[in-house]
Amino acid sequence: SQKIEQNSEALNIQEGKTATLTCNYTNYSPAYLQWYRQDPGRGPVFLLLIRENEKEKRKERLKVTFDTTLKQSLFHITASQPADSATYLCALNTNAGKSTFGDGTTLTVKP
Amino acid sequence: ETGVTQTPRHLVMGMTNKKSLKCEQHLGHNAMYWYKQSAKKPLELMFVYNFKEQTENNSVPSRFSPECPNSSHLFLHLHTLQPEDSALYLCASSQDIVSAGNTNEQFFGPGTRLTVL
Numbered sequence: 001s002q003k004i005e006q007n008s009e010a011l012n013i014q015e016g017k018t019a020t021l022t023c024n025y026t027n028y029s030p031a032y033l034q035w036y037r038q039d040p041g042r043g044p045v046f047l048l049l050i051r052e053n054e055k056e057k058r059k060e061r062l063k064v065t066f067d068t069t070l071k072q073s074l075f076h077i078t079a080s081q082p083a084d085s086a087t088y089l090c091a092l093n094t095n096a097g098k099s100t101f102g103d104g105t106t107l108t109v110k111p
Numbered sequence: 112e113t114g115v116t117q118t119p120r121h122l123v124m125g126m127t128n129k130k131s132l133k134c135e136q137h138l139g140h141n142a143m144y145w146y147k148q149s150a151k152k153p154l155e156l157m158f159v160y161n162f163k164e165q166t167e168n169n170s171v172p173s174r175f176s177p178e179c180p181n182s183s184h185l186f187l188h189l190h191t192l193q194p195e196d197s198a199l200y201l202c203a204s205s206q207d208i209v210s211a212g213n214t215n216e217q218f219f220g221p222g223t224r225l226t227v228l
Contacts, residue, residue: 004153034216043201043219044154045113089154098167099217101154 002027006090006102013080014110021075021105023090028100030092033066033073038087038104047088048075080109114138115220117202123226124192132187132223134202142208143185144217145177146201154201160185161208192227199224 007022023033032051036044050057050066050073057064063076077084087104115136124130136143145157159167160179174196176188185202199222205215 041221041224043113043115043203043222044217045219046216049216091154098156098159100156103151103153 002100004028004090004092004100004102006088006105008105009103010106010108012108012110015080015082017080019077019080019084019107019109021088021090021107023073023075023102025071025092028071028092028094030094032093033064034091034093034099035062035064035073035075036089036091036101038089044089077107080107082109082111085109113218113220115202115204115218117200117220117223119223120221121224121226123228124189125228126192126194128192129188129190131189132200132202132225134185134187134220136183136185136202136204136218136220138204138206138218140204140206140218141182142205142215143179143182144203144205145185145187146203146219148199148201148222150198158187159208166208189225192225194227197225197227 003026005024013019034049035047038044048064050064061078065074085108087106089104090102091099093099118133142161144159147155156169157171158177163179174191178186201222202220203217205217
């Protein structure tokens with residue numbers, strides 16, 4: 001069956017460091033992958049999208065990589081700030097449509 | 112604000128009650144979605160509507176009944192729910208339905224926190 005795994009439920013890092021979040025999948029052939037941010041009591045907010053034929057995407061301090069051989073996406077936040085503390089969700093989309101979400105990684109950036 | 116509003120933000124109901132959740136999007140989108148988010152579980156897609164027509168029902172129990180009177184409004188009617196239905200119910204919209212060839216970003220509302228006693 002299809003499975004999406006995001007690394008450790010919680011990730012704690014020091015301000016200024018780079019946070020790296022992982023999204024692994026099995027039995028899946030996504031056409032593209034999205035990363036969302038979710039704050040407590042709010043709905044997810046879209047951050048970045050990467051297609052299956054793209055290796056890397058950047059947006060300001062954010063970088064996403066997509067390795068279809070390893071079946072893995074990495075999400076990096078450089079020069080992290082306490083305001084980056086949130087839950088980050090990856091979502092996979094197939095050519096058949098509809099998004100399937102991972103269960104998220106909660107990032108805490110300590111001052 | 113994402114342009115997607117949901118009411119009420121919090122709802123407590125008994126198992127015999129009937130209530131409705133409302134979602135409205137002000138983005139001119141054609142597709143709308145209902146998701147369920149339970150503690151420690153991933154977002155679960157429930158229903159998808161495209162141009163007011165239901166295109167996806169992800170094996171959702173009949174005690175959840177969606178309604179989409181137009182492309183801007185989406186309702187979720189609830190009746191005889193169970194305590195395990197307690198969760199955050201999220202509505203989302205996108206320009207068009209997520210499918211091959213497009214990369215439609217979904218805009219989420221703030222959700223309705225539902226508690227079933």
